[in-house]
Amino acid sequence: MSAARHDLAAAGAHLASLGLSPGSSGNVSIREDDRILITPTGADLAAIDAGNLTVLALDGTHLDGPRPSKEFPLHTAFYRRDPATRAVIHLHSRHAAALSCRPAWSERSALPPLTPYFLMRVGQTPLLPYAPPGDVQQAADLEQLPFAFRAALLQNHGPVVAGPALATAVDAAVELEETAALLLTLGTLPARVLTEEEARAMADKYGMPWSGREPVS
Incomplete structure (x- = not known):
């Protein structure tokens, strides 16, 4: 059994242990390589069977294993839009899900540059308009x-987060949840966010995307 299968199962268990x-x-x-290993539909991330994962082609064709999660189009969209992507994680984590119900901070990021760690590990995070889970058009919109x-x-x-390695994607998912929790804790209280210069410097240092409040061209 490949190391990737064991790593995926361990990552799922870790994320589940964090709630x-x-x-x-x-x-x-x-x-x-040119295949995607993804958790099956209805899988509990706390107890992933590394030997019973779904295998997909990059275009989403089902190659082997059980039926994939209905959210697989989001995963394949990330892999196709950036060849450097090696892992994708989609969660219903409480604080990030709550923040998704609020208006976005800017056209390119739902969250402001609240902490340097958000810039180091996540970067700009666009808010995609509501669609039913598994919606193919939403995934196409993300890709484009x-x-x-x-x-x-x-x-x-x-x-939903992506990374050049599974560990990077896990760190991003955790940091995104923590930043969302901080924002919700602050509520309507006055809060300092990083200045444009501070945010860009941090993002550039760690190679993360950040456009501030620039409009989409």
């Missing part, structure tokens, strides 16, 4: 957004 995957919600995938990003919030739904 970021209630019930059978959430799905995780990892790219192996004309600016760089490694994470998105699905309106009234939750976060």
